[in-house]
Amino acid sequence: MTPHRLTGALAFSVVGALALAGCVAKADVAASDALAVTSSADACEVSTATTTSGTLAFDVTNSGDQITEFYLLADDGLRIVGEVENIAPGASRTLTVIAQPGEYYTVCKPGMVGDGVGRASFSVTGDAVEVDTEDSELKAEAVALYAAFVKDQVGQLVPAVNEFVTAYETGDDEAAREQFPLVRAYYERIEPIAEALGDLDPRIDYREVDAVAEGLDWTGFHRIEKDLWVPAQDALNSDDLTPAWEDWAPSTEAERAAFGDQLIADVQELYDYVHSTDFLEVLEAQGVAGLSNGAIALLDEVATGKISGEEDWWSGTDLWDFAANVEGSKMAFSLVRDFAEATGDDGAALVEQIEEGYTDLENLLAEYGSFETGFVYYSELTDEDKRDLSDTLNTLAEPLSQLTVTILE
Numbered sequence: 001m002t003p004h005r006l007t008g009a010l011a012f013s014v015v016g017a018l019a020l021a022g023c024v025a026k027a028d029v030a031a032s033d034a035l036a037v038t039s040s041a042d043a044c045e046v047s048t049a050t051t052t053s054g055t056l057a058f059d060v061t062n063s064g065d066q067i068t069e070f071y072l073l074a075d076d077g078l079r080i081v082g083e084v085e086n087i088a089p090g091a092s093r094t095l096t097v098i099a100q101p102g103e104y105y106t107v108c109k110p111g112m113v114g115d116g117v118g119r120a121s122f123s124v125t126g127d128a129v130e131v132d133t134e135d136s137e138l139k140a141e142a143v144a145l146y147a148a149f150v151k152d153q154v155g156q157l158v159p160a161v162n163e164f165v166t167a168y169e170t171g172d173d174e175a176a177r178e179q180f181p182l183v184r185a186y187y188e189r190i191e192p193i194a195e196a197l198g199d200l201d202p203r204i205d206y207r208e209v210d211a212v213a214e215g216l217d218w219t220g221f222h223r224i225e226k227d228l229w230v231p232a233q234d235a236l237n238s239d240d241l242t243p244a245w246e247d248w249a250p251s252t253e254a255e256r257a258a259f260g261d262q263l264i265a266d267v268q269e270l271y272d273y274v275h276s277t278d279f280l281e282v283l284e285a286q287g288v289a290g291l292s293n294g295a296i297a298l299l300d301e302v303a304t305g306k307i308s309g310e311e312d313w314w315s316g317t318d319l320w321d322f323a324a325n326v327e328g329s330k331m332a333f334s335l336v337r338d339f340a341e342a343t344g345d346d347g348a349a350l351v352e353q354i355e356e357g358y359t360d361l362e363n364l365l366a367e368y369g370s371f372e373t374g375f376v377y378y379s380e381l382t383d384e385d386k387r388d389l390s391d392t393l394n395t396l397a398e399p400l401s402q403l404t405v406t407i408l409e
Contacts, residue, residue, distance in 0.1 A: 034059045034094065037106070039068040039087065044108030044118025051099070053126035058095040058106075062087045066110045070095060071152070072122065073105040079331050083148045085112065099124045113155045113271075139288050142335040146291055147274075147283050149331055150190045154271050157186035161267045165260035168224055171253075177228050181312070181320035184221055185371065188321045189328035192297045194270060203266045207313065219262050222313075227251050227259075229314035288336050292404040295332035298325045299397050307390050309378040316377035322389075323365050323375065330358050333400070339407045347406050350399055357396030364392050 034057040036047040041064045060070040069085040072095070081104060082097035101124050107116040160183040167176040187194065187205065194201040202211070204220045211218035227250055251259065273279055283290065305311040306322040333354060340347045368385075369375035381389075 033057065037061065037070055037108070038063055039070060039108035039110065039118075040064045041066070041110055042117050044070070044106060044116070044120070046106050046120065046122065049121060050123045050125065053099055053101045053124050053129050055129075056097055056099045058082075058084075058097075059092060060084055060087055060095060060108075061092040062089050064110050065089050067112060069109040069112050069116075071105075071107050071109065071116065071148075072097060072099075073107060074334075075103040075105075077105050077119075078327060079334055080145055080148045080152060082145070083152075085148075085151075098129055100128055101126055109152075109155065112151075112275075114159050115156050139339070140284065142288055142291065142339075143283050143286075144280075146294075146332060146335055147280050150193055150274050150279075153186045153190050154267075154274050157183070157267055158271050160186060161264060165264055168228070169253075169256050169260045171256075173228050176224075177315070180221075180225065180228065180315060181317035181375075182371065184317075185320055185324035187221075188324035189331070191301060191325065191328070192294050193274065197270070197273065200266060200269060200273075204263065204270070207311070219259055220266070221263070223259055224263065225312065225314045227256065229316075288339055288407055289404050291332045291336050292407055295329045295336075295403065296397075296400055298329035298332070299393065299400060301325050303390075303393060303397065307386065307393060309381075312378070316379050317375070318378045319365070319368055319375035320371070323371065326358070326361060326365065329400075333358070333403070336403070336407055340403060343406055350402060350406055353399040354396065354403065357392075357399060361392050361396050364388060 035051065037058050037060040038045045039060060039062050046058070058070060058072070060068075062068045066089065068087045069083060070087070071083045072081045073079065074081055081099070082095050084093045084095040087093045104122040104124065105119055106122045107119040109116040160179070164176060164179045164183045167173075167179060191201075191205075194204065199216075202214070202216055202220075205222065206216065206218065206220060207222050208218055208226065210216075226248075230248075230250065286293075302322050302325045306318045306325065309316070309318050311321050312318045337351050337354075341351045365375075368381075
């Protein structure tokens with residue numbers, strides 16, 4: 001993370017218009033109309049891959065031997081439209097959602113960690129469904145969907161960190177370097193959550209300069225990063241600190257084991273917290289304003305660290321972090337956009353401006369790569385490239401900064 005610390009109790013984040021798909025206040029679906037889902041150890045079978053828009057029910061049966069979850073994901077495979085969790089072996093639970101026309105994915109997650117099994121396309125045809133954006137239950141459901149998004153990202157972070165640490169501790173630095181920016185993306189999408197958890201975020205994600213300034217032991221992603229990308233002699237911090245390369249020695253095997261095991265333990269602590277009732281209670285207290293503030297905060301995180309290249313000082317993988325922050329911001333916005341649009345013409349115009357801003361920023365980032373193919377390293381960007389990214393980011397940040405006050409009108 002950057003030296004800039006997000007303030008407030010919690011600032012939360014989450015693109016494209018879901019039109020509150022997945023938010024159901026009080027809906028009754030006939031049992032004969034429900035879609036059957038079977039979750040096993042290696043499959044997620046849905047009785048149909050196509051249906052019409054409206055209120056849908058997925059009856060999920062767990063035929064495996066681990067607790068499982070079922071997700072309906074938006075067309076980007078990231079945003080969660082609806083989910084049902086904690087389905088014990090042999091048990092069944094029902095997910096009820098308002099499904100708007102569009103393309104989706106279904107996936108199950110045995111063990112409630114990792115990226116799931118049986119991901120399959122799911123199409124919804126028909127007309128758009130009107131929803132009451134003044135309904136307090138819909139607002140509560142928007143918060144619940146964001147909680148599900150956070151749990152999903154941390155659930156994928158846990159095994160990814162375990163694999164990354166194994167490579168690091170065994171000296172397979174090439175594999176660890178390849179994994180580093182991809183593993184961090186799960187964390188970067190939900191960074192405001194972690195930043196509100198006392199000393200947990202400093203242990204996981206502090207840069208060296210921040211740890212030194214606050215007199216803390218330096219651990220986490222960036223401590224490991226420095227081992228994986230040995231500092232060059234032109235890598236300076238500030239005039240008040242010793243140059244980063246001076247007196248530097250790579251970690252011993254024992255030190256690598258200690259740093260790696262600590263990161264695993266800290267990420268597990270994060271997992272335990274976001275799956276607790278305390279976490280949901282904090283999110284509920286913040287409400288939809290918290291989601292909006294999180295969308296804003298994640299763009300602030302880009303502006304104060306990623307855009308300057310300060311975050312991943314050794315590896316130069318800042319654009320991976322940049323893109324993940326934008327995805328997290330867009331996820332939060334997608335859950336509150338309809339509340340803003342429902343305030344009137346000004347709100348609708350603001351939503352349109354924000355959506356255009358996200359599109360422009362995503363298109364510009366795509367010129368430098370993707371998570372699938374990799375991004376260019378920060379050192380490869382020209383000054384003009386950096387100005388373009390900064391200008392496009394600021395063009396989005398200005399209307400986005402008005403989002404919270406709009407939805408509270």
